Amino acid sequence: METTSLDRPGPARPTRAGLSQLLNLLRPSFTRHRLRLAVGLTALLVVDFLQLIIPRIIKHGVDGLAALTISRDDLLRLAVLVIAIALAVAGLRFVWRYLIIGFSRLLEESLRNRIFSHLLKMDAPFFERHTPGDLMAHSSNDLAAVQMACGMGVVAAADALVMSVATIIFMLHIHVELTLLALLPMPFLAWFTRILAGRLHHRFTTVQEQFSLLTEFSRSAVISIRLIKAYTMERFQTAQLDRLGRQYVKSNIAVAVIQGLISPIATLAGNLGMLIILFVGGRLVITGVLTMGDFVAFISYLAMLVWPMMAIGWVANIVQRGLTSLNRIHHLLISQSALPDIADSGEPPLVRPSFSLRNLTFRYAPDLPPALDAIDLEIGPGIHGITGRTGSGKSTLCRLLARLYPVPDGRVLFGDRDVNTLAPAFVRSHIAYVGQEPILFSDTVAANIALGRPEATEEEIVEAARSAAIDDEIRDLPDGYATLVGERGVKLSGGQRQRLALARALLCNRPVLVIDDGLSAVDVATEHEVFAGLRQRFAGRTVLIVSNRIKMLSLTDRIVVLDEGRIVCAGGHDELLAASTLYRSMYDKQMRPQADEKGAAG
Numbered sequence: 001m002e003t004t005s006l007d008r009p010g011p012a013r014p015t016r017a018g019l020s021q022l023l024n025l026l027r028p029s030f031t032r033h034r035l036r037l038a039v040g041l042t043a044l045l046v047v048d049f050l051q052l053i054i055p056r057i058i059k060h061g062v063d064g065l066a067a068l069t070i071s072r073d074d075l076l077r078l079a080v081l082v083i084a085i086a087l088a089v090a091g092l093r094f095v096w097r098y099l100i101i102g103f104s105r106l107l108e109e110s111l112r113n114r115i116f117s118h119l120l121k122m123d124a125p126f127f128e129r130h131t132p133g134d135l136m137a138h139s140s141n142d143l144a145a146v147q148m149a150c151g152m153g154v155v156a157a158a159d160a161l162v163m164s165v166a167t168i169i170f171m172l173h174i175h176v177e178l179t180l181l182a183l184l185p186m187p188f189l190a191w192f193t194r195i196l197a198g199r200l201h202h203r204f205t206t207v208q209e210q211f212s213l214l215t216e217f218s219r220s221a222v223i224s225i226r227l228i229k230a231y232t233m234e235r236f237q238t239a240q241l242d243r244l245g246r247q248y249v250k251s252n253i254a255v256a257v258i259q260g261l262i263s264p265i266a267t268l269a270g271n272l273g274m275l276i277i278l279f280v281g282g283r284l285v286i287t288g289v290l291t292m293g294d295f296v297a298f299i300s301y302l303a304m305l306v307w308p309m310m311a312i313g314w315v316a317n318i319v320q321r322g323l324t325s326l327n328r329i330h331h332l333l334i335s336q337s338a339l340p341d342i343a344d345s346g347e348p349p350l351v352r353p354s355f356s357l358r359n360l361t362f363r364y365a366p367d368l369p370p371a372l373d374a375i376d377l378e379i380g381p382g383i384h385g386i387t388g389r390t391g392s393g394k395s396t397l398c399r400l401l402a403r404l405y406p407v408p409d410g411r412v413l414f415g416d417r418d419v420n421t422l423a424p425a426f427v428r429s430h431i432a433y434v435g436q437e438p439i440l441f442s443d444t445v446a447a448n449i450a451l452g453r454p455e456a457t458e459e460e461i462v463e464a465a466r467s468a469a470i471d472d473e474i475r476d477l478p479d480g481y482a483t484l485v486g487e488r489g490v491k492l493s494g495g496q497r498q499r500l501a502l503a504r505a506l507l508c509n510r511p512v513l514v515i516d517d518g519l520s521a522v523d524v525a526t527e528h529e530v531f532a533g534l535r536q537r538f539a540g541r542t543v544l545i546v547s548n549r550i551k552m553l554s555l556t557d558r559i560v561v562l563d564e565g566r567i568v569c570a571g572g573h574d575e576l577l578a579a580s581t582l583y584r585s586m587y588d589k590q591m592r593p594q595a596d597e598k599g600a601a602g
């Protein structure tokens with residue numbers, strides 16, 4: 001028998017894609033903003049050049065002073081020149097920061113948009129393989145690492161390259177041997193920075209992990225405060241928080257140790273070079289090979305070289321980190337939905353669509369038993385009840401109709417066409433879906449109802465609420481339909497939330513309504529009212545209600561009983577009472593106590 005299943009290996013560690021594949025992800029942004037980048041990099045190079053000129057001006061002044069050939073006016077002119085250059089450096093620094101860092105933010109935004117629109121296309125199995133934390137990491141840490149590499153990474157790389165090459169040329173120009181000697185400690189500085197930056201990254205990742213553990217712990221403790229109090233868990237929770245807090249402090253101290261090492265090592269390398277200049281360069285001045293000005297300029301150049309040498313190690317690390325993150329983003333973007341990749345052609349919606357399930361077998365994973373087993377079912381206009389024990393496959397059936405999971409070819413037909421030949425969005429656009437857990441957004445009641453049709457009028461919203469039997473209760477809220485609900489608003493009861501979600505689905509006015517146990521928290525009297533509203537509103541259309549409430553099921557046109565993924569019986573309420581032992585036992589459990597109570601009262 002042909003079945004479908006989802007190969008769900010879990011989020012494996014991604015293999016490294018080719019460099020050109022990774023760079024292809026960045027190319028569109030680099031191309032689009034090439035002018036911005038070119039101007040930014042030019043400003044950066046001009047800053048470098050201007051900085052290199054300052055020691056030469058100072059050399060001129062010192063030589064003049066040493067030979068007593070310089071006038072006060074000359075000195076003033078040199079000072080003004082230095083200030084003018086410093087001002088130009090400050091202005092141009094602002095320009096390159098604005099342009100290049102701005103570019104990295106634009107690149108980050110475009111990658112984020114790409115990731116987000118890709119996620120919107122993915123199917124349910126994808127979201128089961130990737131946890132929300134996983135996906136959040138892509139849209140925060142990984143994007144930040146790429147942004148860093150393409151912003152400060154580009155700046156530091158260009159800066160370090162130009163500054164080190166130019167500074168060394170200027171130094172060589174003064175004295176070749178002295179330059180080579182003074183540069184001796186520099187490769188060690190680059191090497192140390194590289195090693196320390198690597199460790200720093202590692203420790204910093206630990207800090208971030210500890211921080212997210214701590215925040216997640218505090219978040220879940222705050223939202224489950226009632227449970228904690230009910231189980232008198234306060235002490236235990238405090239001890240847990242204390243433990244996490246101590247780990248967090250420890251990992252922060254580990255970061256501080258590395259950060260504390262970097263600067264002294266740089267100073268040490270600079271001072272070693274300085275020592276060499278003092279010792280060797282000083283002798284060259286005494287012997288008249290170098291002028292006093294050359295000597296001072298040489299010291300300034302060496303000081304300027306410390307930063308590029310540190311930057312080389314630092315850049316190597318952030319580029320490596322950026323590539324690792326880019327690799328993860330690449331793997332996310334190449335992951336494919338198992339649903340057919342067919343774009344919605346804009347075909348007009350079907351007026352009275354129906355579903356035909358033909359010998360459909362479905363498993364969530366190859367090693368799991370089938371969640372649906374050889375299902376044959378016609379779902380056309382009318383109100384259909386789906387019932388069965390927990391885990392019998394009711395929700396799975398609804399999810400497959402809503403095209404959240406892939407199905408094998410020819411097993412599910414929609415309006416006589418195989419769903420695999422249709423755009424998933426086309427099929428979904430016919431279905432209003434009410435799930436088991438209603439989700440409300442932090443917005444007004446009206447906006448929550450109008451989620452699927454933001455353009456709906458006030459009258460339409462009220463009418464949908466009335467059909468879902470929630471209108472009166474909404475009017476009793478402090479601001480009626482304008483009341484804020486959700487996380488930061490008024491808290492609604494489970495039944496109210498479910499009816500709000502139902503009103504949202506009703507407002508969409510689609511030809512098929514699927515309610516997956518979405519009325520379980522609604523009391524029996526209100527359930528009747530809701531059902532009457534549905535009957536009237538959906539006359540001639542298709543409604544599928546998953547429920548285990550016999551009273552609700554008895555009102556439907558036809559009931560399908562599932563057990564272990566199979567249809568064990570289908571028919572009207574009376575028919576099933578006679579034909580299905582499962583249905584009969586559900587009826588007995590739910591209706592007998594009432595009958596017994598009535599009998600006892602009589």
Ligand SMILES: Nc1ncnc2c1ncn2[C@@H]1O[C@H](COP(=O)(O)OP(=O)(O)OP(=O)(O)O)[C@@H](O)[C@H]1O
Binds near residue numbers: 364368371392395
């Ligand atoms: N995402 C999933 N991954 C793996 N197995 C799943 C998944 N969802 C459901 N199942 C399994 O598939 C079977 C059918 O589950 P389903 O949720 O469709 O049952 P149900 O009849 O709706 O149950 P309930 O009445 O408790 O909601 C169960 O064995 C369940 O454990």
